[in-house]
Amino acid sequence: MRVSATVARHPGFNKQFMAVKRHLRGASSKEQRQYEHIKKSAQRSGRYGKRAKQVAARTVMKQHRKKKRSKR
Numbered sequence: 001m002r003v004s005a006t007v008a009r010h011p012g013f014n015k016q017f018m019a020v021k022r023h024l025r026g027a028s029s030k031e032q033r034q035y036e037h038i039k040k041s042a043q044r045s046g047r048y049g050k051r052a053k054q055v056a057a058r059t060v061m062k063q064h065r066k067k068k069r070s071k072r
Contacts, residue, residue, distance in 0.1 A: 024057055027064060035060045 023035055035056050042052035 023053075024060060027060060031060050031064060034063075 023032060027035065038059055039052050039056035042048045042055055048055045
């Protein structure tokens with residue numbers, strides 16, 4: 001695939017073609033972003049120590065269930 005120089009300099013260019021890393025099964029892309037945000041915040045604050053990923057996942061899935069979304 002050939003990419004023009006203008007597109008290659010665009011700040012979001014690399015994100016568009018990167019493989020999407022799925023952390024939570026059954027979660028939407030918005031919930032995936034929420035997971036990443038919560039995880040990074042927890043790691044920065046040091047509040048949960050090594051449990052940051054677990055806390056982020058549980059928080060997102062709690063909201064997922066609250067909105068009654070089914071896992072697909």
